[in-house]
Amino acid sequence: MSDSHQKSVTANADTIASAASKAAKGKGPAPVHLWNPPFCGDLDMRIARDGTWYYLGTPIGRKRMVKLFSTIIRKDGDEYFLVTPVEKVGIKVDDAPFVAVDFDVADKVITFTTNVGETVQVGPDNPIRVVLNPDHGEPSPYVLVRTNLEALIDRKSFYRLVDQGETSTVDGVEWFGVWSSGVFFPFILLSEL
Numbered sequence: 001m002s003d004s005h006q007k008s009v010t011a012n013a014d015t016i017a018s019a020a021s022k023a024a025k026g027k028g029p030a031p032v033h034l035w036n037p038p039f040c041g042d043l044d045m046r047i048a049r050d051g052t053w054y055y056l057g058t059p060i061g062r063k064r065m066v067k068l069f070s071t072i073i074r075k076d077g078d079e080y081f082l083v084t085p086v087e088k089v090g091i092k093v094d095d096a097p098f099v100a101v102d103f104d105v106a107d108k109v110i111t112f113t114t115n116v117g118e119t120v121q122v123g124p125d126n127p128i129r130v131v132l133n134p135d136h137g138e139p140s141p142y143v144l145v146r147t148n149l150e151a152l153i154d155r156k157s158f159y160r161l162v163d164q165g166e167t168s169t170v171d172g173v174e175w176f177g178v179w180s181s182g183v184f185f186p187f188i189l190l191s192e193l
Helices: 013-023 063-070 155-163
Strands: 039-047 053-055 073-076 079-083 088-093 098-106 109-114 119-121 128-132 139-146 149-153 166-170 173-180 183-189
Touching: 039 079, 073 149, 098 155, 109 149, 109 173, 119 139, 128 173, 128 183, 139 155, 139 183, 149 155, 166 183
Parallel strands: 039 088, 098 149
Antiparallel strands: 039 053, 073 079, 079 088, 098 109, 109 119, 128 139, 139 149, 166 173, 173 183
């Protein structure tokens, strides 16, 4: 976290979970975009690239707890926070806060399922993007799950997605990618395949 976030933390995972449980009104993510509580400092919590959540250096083994935390995560700028109506704490995220672990295609719509059981339909509001690592050219594919929060598409799902791929012209250039909800999502220039 940035130097501006070097406050001591009075909150811990239990108090955040308790506040999140009270704020949860039903299924799905909480309306964290509407909450503006005071910043309470950084929490020793990290989400690894593979989607594993850690607290105090130890993996959080309770899936229900991870799912609850996943409903109150927010990204402001380049930083991630767990937000409740009464507190906001900083956490570390190695790559993306979610991992897309599977998908289905029905009626020409791709629907991903994340590691926390959330589903997202790929379309204009939830696009796929692919970042190529300049050092080794390996792709890192992402799908937008909700405002500023992406899921890294796991390798097996990306390979399956590539099998669904086709070519299309974007701004006069041929690309390889996939269609979903009537929108083409380019992965790589056809000339680079």
